[in-house]
Amino acid sequence: MLEKIKFEKFTAFESLEIPLSTGINIFIGANGTGKTHILKAIYAACEVTQSQKSLADKTNRVFLPSGKQMGRLVKRARGNLSGYFEVTRRIAERQKSLTIRLSVTNHTKEPETATLSGAYKQWLEHSLESVYIPVKDMMANAPGFRSLYNLRNIHFEEVYADIIDRVFLGFLRGPTDSRRKQLLDILQRAMDGKIISQNEEFFLKNQQGELEFTLLAEGIRKLGLLWVLIQNGTLLNGSILCWDEPEANLNPKLMRTVVEILLELQRMGVQIFLTTHDYVVLKEFDLQAQNTDKVLFHSLYRNLGEIEVASTESYLNICPNVIDDTFGSVVDREIKKYMGNLGK
Template identity: 25%
Template sequence: MLNNIELRNFGPIHQLECNNLGQINLIIGRNGTGKTILLKSLYSAMRTVEAYQRGHEPRTAAEILADKLYWTFEAEKIGDLVSKGADLPLRFKFCLDDCLFFYEFGKDTTRNISKLENHIPSRNSNSIYLPTKEVLSLHQNILQSRDIYKTFGFDDTYLDLARALQQPRMRGKNYQEFAHSRAQLKDMLDGRVEYDQKSGRWQFKKGNQKFAIGVTAEGIKKIAILDTLLGNRYLDPQSIVFIDEPESALHPIAISQFLDIIVMLAEVGIQFFLASHSYFVIKKLYLAAQQRQNLSIVILSADESSSGEQWDIANLREGLPTNPIIDESIRLYREEVKLVLE
């Protein structure tokens, strides 16, 4: 799994370093602190490593990365990703199973990354990014806008996911490690989402009834996406999954169940990176960390202080860290208690 990360001058992230990533990593903070940018930067690098090391690519790792950054961040030139006003170049580094991947470039860079090191060996497992919006009802629009028209609108996180969902379900038994989590997903769905080859559209099947995906609940579609990626074996126990706002479109009970499944999958090997605004998500993962002392759940907390942007790193096994999201939830609770006592 990813062991450590370092970003400097990457958009709003001026400096972030974490040397002890966990099986689950939760990124929290105010709007504009760079949560989604952090997820996308990690995802772009992982997809570059996976594409390059499989040996099917005529392009260099630097060319693959430049293309990935261009289409993931939809920037006119990738130099636009360098922090505004920064004198030093953008710098990105991570270690996957203690093997280094590193690059840097300046603000005038268009599509040519001249400084890149890649010491990560060939990797068969896939990374995937689950964006805030579901993609099942937008599936054909995503593929057409990118494969045919090649225009901005749906970035590479949407395109990669749309393509991954198209993979047919494989015959035979799935990974034994996923059996329990997939059973839980099936209970949550109370049906099955299928791709109809004739119409080229997804539909929700419940018993003998079929429903157009457009009239299916957003929460069902979100859960079905994860189940589909497990069912067609796009994901395996060494995959890395990035999820932006896992709480979106789900009611509290479904959020709790969804996070239970994430914890189960993390325990059998998948590494997760989640970005969230929700105190409910923080609290649920805190309880999971307390209940499972062998599971490392790291929280990367972004905040703006008088001295500028700061990132605090903590392990939820050791308690809840200080953060505006947590502080505001505690403040509201105390206000409620005060009203009751009065």
């Protein structure tokens, strides 16, 4: 499991170090505070243990800077500058921690000229199953996308191609264990069906027939994606899930189900990283989490122009909490408007 991530002059960050929970990590903050960049760096560091690609190449494909010039990932400033990100993980069977660091200068153009340091060889020897769920659904766009991505130079961050690869994995052989079956049943009730695929096309199958994903609401597609990742064994003990804004296009009513699933995955040993702008997401974790659950809230904010982080295990101690503050402001405005109308 990952223990911490550190940035120095990398993308939006001047200097930032974040301790990571082995359970669920929830990143909040105003737009432009680097939440998605954190998830992408985490995912790139994990995915290379499966693909055995260069971390520099994977990072370049995941972030996709203009012209694929890696130097553009260095925090913008005048002069010759270098930046890096560093990830530390704990190898349970060896009872030790490993750290890797990817360093680039603002003149770095090709991934081959970036610098990789730390215990990279040992890092690759211990595979981490990982998945990144982007904001935009890709299951409805799956037919033909993989071959197009592999054969043509199209401007898509590699997380989109990777998630399609994950959903096309075959289902695990043998009977489904009771905990996975429980999660699949919860999702099937919420979706009113289960997911099947035919010729690279996905369908929701229920008593009414088979409905193609292009005709499904995007919120239902997200539940379907979770169902597939659990069914095919991508999300098992020791795996990593990065999910960028799970609330996007999802009816708030369904967030209760999503949070229920995420908490149970954490109990099964999945390490989870989320970004959110949604009050309902935070409150569902606050209401549903048990004392034994490991949930860490990371609030990203700017101090004198630079991004800093405050981490806490308690929802009530999140500070600053831009989501809660905004929700409270809306309530205050509603009360003022209502009281003003009463006075007329």
